[in-house]
Amino acid sequence: SGAGRVILRILEEDVFAAQGGHLVLPGVGTGAPNMGNLPQFEGPSLLVPSLVLVDPGARSLTALDLAGNIRPGWPVFVFPYGSSQGGLSQPMAANLDGVPGDEIVVASDFGSVYFFTAQGAFRTVNLEFNRQLTAPVGFQTAAGGWRVVVVDDVGRVRTWSWNAAVNAAPELKNEAFLFRNGRLAPAAGRLTDSGGESLVVAFADGWLGVFDENLVLRSGWPKELAATLEVAPVLCDLNGDGLHEIVLPVRNALSGQLVMRVFDGDGNSLPTDGAVVPAPRGGRWLNLSQAVVSGRYDTGELNVAVAGLADNG
Numbered sequence: 001s002g003a004g005r006v007i008l009r010i011l012e013e014d015v016f017a018a019q020g021g022h023l024v025l026p027g028v029g030t031g032a033p034n035m036g037n038l039p040q041f042e043g044p045s046l047l048v049p050s051l052v053l054v055d056p057g058a059r060s061l062t063a064l065d066l067a068g069n070i071r072p073g074w075p076v077f078v079f080p081y082g083s084s085q086g087g088l089s090q091p092m093a094a095n096l097d098g099v100p101g102d103e104i105v106v107a108s109d110f111g112s113v114y115f116f117t118a119q120g121a122f123r124t125v126n127l128e129f130n131r132q133l134t135a136p137v138g139f140q141t142a143a144g145g146w147r148v149v150v151v152d153d154v155g156r157v158r159t160w161s162w163n164a165a166v167n168a169a170p171e172l173k174n175e176a177f178l179f180r181n182g183r184l185a186p187a188a189g190r191l192t193d194s195g196g197e198s199l200v201v202a203f204a205d206g207w208l209g210v211f212d213e214n215l216v217l218r219s220g221w222p223k224e225l226a227a228t229l230e231v232a233p234v235l236c237d238l239n240g241d242g243l244h245e246i247v248l249p250v251r252n253a254l255s256g257q258l259v260m261r262v263f264d265g266d267g268n269s270l271p272t273d274g275a276v277v278p279a280p281r282g283g284r285w286l287n288l289s290q291a292v293v294s295g296r297y298d299t300g301e302l303n304v305a306v307a308g309l310a311d312n313g
Helices: none
Strands: 034-036 044-049 059-062 076-078 092-094 103-107 112-116 120-128 139-140 145-152 156-163 170-177 188-189 198-202 207-211 234-236 245-251 259-265 275-277 285-288 292-294 303-305 309-310
Touching: 034 092, 076 112, 076 120, 092 139, 103 234, 112 170, 120 170, 139 188, 198 259, 207 245, 234 292, 234 303, 245 285
Parallel strands: none
Antiparallel strands: 034 044, 044 059, 059 076, 092 103, 103 112, 112 120, 139 145, 145 156, 156 170, 188 198, 198 207, 234 245, 245 259, 259 275, 285 309, 292 303
């Protein structure tokens, strides 16, 4: 409730059997790690993207066990198309082909998307030279298959499937050119009852849209929010109806005010849309983190949290 004293107690063993692993990557890490199931190995694998110290034009993806040991056959090295800028994004791992085990998709910050098999073989999709990209996001179709979406910095949205029948090659399924600026990470979830997951795509220029699996705008979309967006939307079932709502924190750079925009899958504003979040000491919000979903489902605790930097008023 926000009142009263809270006491936290942490219980731990006096002696641990192992203190974890220590590993030197080929270079500085560039994106958040992720977990995947590589079927030739026991247990989950940690997937870590990084630069390559000995070659400024190369990037690496390393698979580790949970003790910090590099999996046989890894790391794998790639060379982003026409650019030595940036690194690799957080990898996406999912069973894209229906055969047990995950495939891995990772984007470079500029220009290229890579589709890896569990064994480390990969296919490269080279996009526009030096064009900034989002990290790949997976979503399920109405038929139960998986696709991957990547958005670039001038408003082009592309989706791929994994064509197991053609040498495990990525197959471009749909693309849409929205002529917008400032890509933000897309989100995928179940927003309506009309089959399959929806894609939520936003841009820094204030455009927010919801698409079906074929990149057709759903009814009620898009929205022009008349604001500069700094934070990507997140999806959360706030009302417990089994469908996701869209939550988007919006900071006004001039006034420092933080407003939460909240929509359902049909584009309707929910009662909490427009709620103002005051800074802790009444000052201006200066910066925001990406929003995250926290709490436990179906307990009334599920919420969206955002951290920020504020002045003291």
